[in-house]
Each structure stands twice: as structure tokens, then as C-alpha cells.
Amino acid sequence: MVNQENPSKNPQKKRGQGDESPCRELETASPRSSSFDAKIVQKEIAVTFDGTFDGFLCVVYSVYYDKIIPLSVQVDGREQLSIGLEVRFIDTDVEKAARVYTGIRKKISEDAAHYVYSAFLAEDEARFLAILKYIQLGFKVGHMVNSHLQEDFVRQVHKLAKYVQREAHLLLGFCRFAETSQKVYYCHVTPKSDVLPLLAIHFCERLMNQQWVIHDKVRNKAAIYDGNSYVIASVPAGDANITYAEGEKETQELWVTFFKTLAIDARKNYKLQRQLLPLYFRKNMTEFQ
Amino acid sequence: MRHNTFMDIMDKLQILADAAKYDVACTSSGNNRAATRGALGNAVSCGICHSFTADGRCISLLKILLTNKCIYDCQYCGNRRSTDIPRAEFTPEEVAELTLRFYQRNYIEGLFLSSAIIRSPDYTMELLINALKIVRETYRFNGYIHVKTIPGADAALIRQAGLLADRVSVNIELPSQASLEKFAPEKTKQNILAPMRTVREGIIQSKNELALYRHARYEPKFAPAGQSTQLIVGASPESDSKIVTLAEGLYDKFKLKRVFYSAYIPVGGGNLPTTEPPLLREHRLYQADWLLRVYGFAASELFSHADENLSLEMDPKCHWAVNNLNLFPVEVNKADFLTLLRVPGIGKLSAEKIVAARRIHKIDFDGLKKMRVVLKRAKYFITCDGRTYEKFPYAPEIIAPRLKDNTLQSGYTQLALPW
Numbered sequence: 001m002v003n004q005e006n007p008s009k010n011p012q013k014k015r016g017q018g019d020e021s022p023c024r025e026l027e028t029a030s031p032r033s034s035s036f037d038a039k040i041v042q043k044e045i046a047v048t049f050d051g052t053f054d055g056f057l058c059v060v061y062s063v064y065y066d067k068i069i070p071l072s073v074q075v076d077g078r079e080q081l082s083i084g085l086e087v088r089f090i091d092t093d094v095e096k097a098a099r100v101y102t103g104i105r106k107k108i109s110e111d112a113a114h115y116v117y118s119a120f121l122a123e124d125e126a127r128f129l130a131i132l133k134y135i136q137l138g139f140k141v142g143h144m145v146n147s148h149l150q151e152d153f154v155r156q157v158h159k160l161a162k163y164v165q166r167e168a169h170l171l172l173g174f175c176r177f178a179e180t181s182q183k184v185y186y187c188h189v190t191p192k193s194d195v196l197p198l199l200a201i202h203f204c205e206r207l208m209n210q211q212w213v214i215h216d217k218v219r220n221k222a223a224i225y226d227g228n229s230y231v232i233a234s235v236p237a238g239d240a241n242i243t244y245a246e247g248e249k250e251t252q253e254l255w256v257t258f259f260k261t262l263a264i265d266a267r268k269n270y271k272l273q274r275q276l277l278p279l280y281f282r283k284n285m286t287e288f289q
Numbered sequence: 290m291r292h293n294t295f296m297d298i299m300d301k302l303q304i305l306a307d308a309a310k311y312d313v314a315c316t317s318s319g320n321n322r323a324a325t326r327g328a329l330g331n332a333v334s335c336g337i338c339h340s341f342t343a344d345g346r347c348i349s350l351l352k353i354l355l356t357n358k359c360i361y362d363c364q365y366c367g368n369r370r371s372t373d374i375p376r377a378e379f380t381p382e383e384v385a386e387l388t389l390r391f392y393q394r395n396y397i398e399g400l401f402l403s404s405a406i407i408r409s410p411d412y413t414m415e416l417l418i419n420a421l422k423i424v425r426e427t428y429r430f431n432g433y434i435h436v437k438t439i440p441g442a443d444a445a446l447i448r449q450a451g452l453l454a455d456r457v458s459v460n461i462e463l464p465s466q467a468s469l470e471k472f473a474p475e476k477t478k479q480n481i482l483a484p485m486r487t488v489r490e491g492i493i494q495s496k497n498e499l500a501l502y503r504h505a506r507y508e509p510k511f512a513p514a515g516q517s518t519q520l521i522v523g524a525s526p527e528s529d530s531k532i533v534t535l536a537e538g539l540y541d542k543f544k545l546k547r548v549f550y551s552a553y554i555p556v557g558g559g560n561l562p563t564t565e566p567p568l569l570r571e572h573r574l575y576q577a578d579w580l581l582r583v584y585g586f587a588a589s590e591l592f593s594h595a596d597e598n599l600s601l602e603m604d605p606k607c608h609w610a611v612n613n614l615n616l617f618p619v620e621v622n623k624a625d626f627l628t629l630l631r632v633p634g635i636g637k638l639s640a641e642k643i644v645a646a647r648r649i650h651k652i653d654f655d656g657l658k659k660m661r662v663v664l665k666r667a668k669y670f671i672t673c674d675g676r677t678y679e680k681f682p683y684a685p686e687i688i689a690p691r692l693k694d695n696t697l698q699s700g701y702t703q704l705a706l707p708w
Contacts, residue, residue, distance in 0.1 A: 264344050269344050
């Protein structure tokens, strides 16, 4: 909900953020702004990157080491045109990314790293600048960054992170696996945020001894677990062609029966049910087919 | 499962899930247990809801009875011996098979096993333990298990059950000895509280052992997710004050993790009232319960002398605040955490945010709004930097009507203009 409503609801505010405040804040936030290489002219540019989390961390790296002031951070190929601004693509370098991430964990806090990663997974167009500002404030004030609730971007990062964590948590319960004829348990999801990595980590523990696949139909990728470790790979768009194992249908029927039996007629409350289990989850759930 | 046995299991599942559904406890929280190779599953302490039924209650456990063939005749219960309903009985293997199949597909977080009393309390308890042993040891199920103990069962059996399950519970159901005598003649307060005490002792003992053998590789932990109970509301004449005080005693003395309240639903006749289930009253009791567990209230604070029951119009926190206006308003920039917790409209998370944020920056009403404090209620009880939100006479009779639960009114009334 957040990622769709936010930008459209407050177009004014968003433009305002991009225009004035960041450059000044970036200058003061930059650790070496007044030190030996002050001669290097800070450059206001539009930044693009490959859309991965590592790529984003490299943008953070460039802010500090290449002295750039990004007025916008966007995914390459999906950026909007900006007139009169240099557009620079930042290469992804896993080592640089790891350095930045360790920096966030050690110099700010584990919590902050958690917030940054979770907020990144929300697919809100405006999130990159907010997270960037959050990190910059974090490097300035350390672990206290999460107390700076008067700053809009801190609250925004918190809100996005919470949104992602909530969706991931709900999906830990709402994922439905079905056994295929190859003894692989297959599950499809259509989440609003990119929660696949968070789901994969949970199910590696939970379903440690069976092979499973979680298919994100929105982003056309899947987490594939072979009984030892998982990989996230992109898969062709559309429904997977699956034949289910013998007995799978019966198990599903048992579950549906159990589910239906448990409702107490005298307490029927569909509004509450919708609130706790929103309709958009239901299309992937066995008991609502 | 071949076809004939499939239909057989389907029937049993229907009967025994139907028989178990009036037990409201469905939490899977309170314990973290890592997964191990070769065994199925783990436990996560936050608990996970897997689905929600048409009445809005969560499903997180496979909640079934081992059997509903009961020798007791408790009036509030649909499984009592004098009702005319189909009876069935699961074998332990069937329970294990169902649990595993559902768990592998992520339908459930674990198993909630209870039983009607068949032959005798001890015999029933032995059946339950046997079933749990097969689920845990033969089928190597490592997920969450909640087991009911049977009132009047031997302490040794209860200790055994506690070692196999994450959470153990025994239902009090009726909140007084008098009601028990009247409606559940085979049960006594004593044989309900005795298993609770056994479980409590088991938990303490297992904690002490853990402290002693900290380096032991594996120590069986006794009911690591604690114990809980359920009270039926509306079947017997006890007041809310009595129920909440009982709950407080259970939290203090028996260190219960949760007390659940279940609005009485007339099942299968019997000589109990056949009214609508008191769902709002149940809701208010849950609100009061949270005030006890999370907000540091005492049961006695929630009831004024005149009133034995919680107000249905207003939530208990607002009710308390309106009756104690002399303690307000509190200054959000100065008041300590526990004082903030007592302000209607400020919950635990908001109080934490306020305490964190005011170290950096003075908080105003706009800031509170952005922290998602419910100003609609909180504005009557706080000041920000010495200022109140708006001017209003500081009297209970002015504030109380504004705090009433609007959602409870049926329909809207037309706006009446003052001229």
C-alpha cells in the first residue's frame, strides 16, 4: 500500500525534498567535507544503479569517496529524465558494498542495518534518497539515529521497513506449499514488496529436510532450496507447469475441511477476517480456492 | 492414505476439530527452538498465524481432540456425555501423519492436542502422552506442541507431558467453585489448580537445572513456552471484577503466560442461558487483560466501588483515566515511561518512541501525530511543553462522552445545528 500511495498522494512534498534540502545536508554530513581534499568540487548529479542492494550500497560509497551529491537515485533503465543534470551510472562492486554495510553495522548499529535492508526491499520509488539520508545521519550521530523521529526520512525508513517486515511476517504463515511429483514442495506468492530473501531464510530452517521452491510471480524469480542451501534465480514469466504428487489433493481437502470446520457460526465476523488476512493474499492460499 | 481410510480420516478430522474449536487458545509463541537435521520444523518465539477463519480467529495450530467420547457432563461443553453428537477417536499415528502433512505444506505452526475424558483422567492423560511421544520421537516432529492437561490427572503424568510439549494448559472454564459445582459436577477447583501447580513447579525446576548445567549439551526443557488457561464468560454469573482478579492471581501466583476468555456459546442445549455470545464483554476483558500484563495496572484499579463490571461503552484504560483525572494531564516531554503507558491513546510502541525521540528533540502535538499516537483519545490527558491540545473544561462529565466508542453506535445521527 505504501509504495503505491505515497508518491502519488504527496507529489508536492516529494518534489520539495528533491530540490533543496539534500545538497546542504549532504555537505555537512560528508565526513571529509572540510578536510584535505576540499578542493574537489562536489557535484550535484542524478545517479542510477543496477537496482540491487549491493548496487545501492555502492551509491552510498560514491557519496563519500567520489564526493557526489545525488539529487536523485534511480534504477538504471527506469529513470526519469532530468534536464540539465549529469546522469552517472554507479558500478556495483561487491567489495565496496560489503565495506559500506559493515560500516553501517559497526558505526551505526545492527538495528540500523536491519532498517536499511528492510526499507530497501519495499518497492517505493522514493525510498533510495530517504535511506541515503538516513545512512548519512547515522554516520553522523551513530546508534542514536533511530531516535531522530523529527526527521521525515527517519520516519519514512522506519515506516517502509515495518511495512516490509509485516508483509514478510504474514507471508511466513500464509505461504502454501504443495508437493509435486518430483517430491519438491512448490509455493507461489505475489507479494507487494521484494520479501523473497526474507522468506527463504525462514524456510531454510523450517523445512530443512525437504526440497522446496518459492516462486515470486510478480518479480519472476524464485528461491530454490535443494536440501542444503538456497539460491534466488530469475524464472520465465507466467505460471509454472506443475504436476502434483499423488495424495496431494487429498491432503489439501483435509486442510480445507479443517479450516471450514473451525469457524464458529455464532461469531461470524468477515470484516475482522479481511482485516487480518487481506484479500490479496488469498489468491495463493489453498483454503480460499 | 488410501481411499477408504481417507474418508475415514476426513470424518474424524471434521468431528474432532469441530469438538475442539471452542478452545480459543491458538498461540504458537513463547519459545525459540532451532531446527535440526533429520527432524521436521522449529519454533519461533513471536508465533506465526497461518490462516484466519470466517469468525476472524487465527489458525496457527492443528487444534484437535484425541477423542470426544467423554464421561463427564459439564453443562457448558458440547462434548458432554448427554449430548447426541457423533463420536470419534484418532490413533496417535493418524495425529502424527496429519501434523506432518500439514506442517510440510506450511498450513500450521504445530499441534494443539486435547481430549475429552475417556475412562478416567489418568487414562486420558496417558493416551495424550503416548500420542505426543509418537509425534515427537517416532515421527521426529520438532515444531510447536500445545497440550491440554486433564483436571485430576496424576502429577507424574503431567510432568511427562510437560517434557514433550512447548506449552501446557489446563482450562479453568468456570471462574468460581460454586459455578463449577453447579455446572461441572465432576470437576473441582482443587483438581484444576493442582496440575497448574505441578506445571509451575516443573518450569521452576527446569530453569534451575538449566542454571546448574549450563554447559550440558541437551537438557530437556519443561514446557518452555509456559502455561495458559481459559475462562468462559457469560455462562455463569461471575462479575468482570471477579474474573479479572482471578486472572491477576493466575499471572502472579502461577506465572501464567496467558489467560484466554471465551464468550459462552450455547452448544447442544443444557441448562445454561441461551443468549447471544457476549462478544463485546469478551473484548473488554481482553483489553483489561493487556492492561494487567503489559501496562502495569492492578486489577483493583480497573473497578470503581460502584461498578463490578467493565464499561461496555468505553475501553477500560479510558475508563480508568476519566475516573482518575486528578493524575492528568501528564507532560509528554517529562513523564516517565510507566506514566506515559497509562495515557489513553498511547500504547507501548508509542511510549517507546516518545521516550527515544525526546532525548533529541522536544515533542509537540504534530510530532505525536507523526508517531501515530492516537490524539483523539490522548489529547485530553497530555500537555506538550505545558500546552494542552485545545481548550476544554477539565471534568469527567465533559470528557467521558467524547471518549465513547463510536463504532458501537448503530448508524449515524443527523447533525443538529445549534441555531
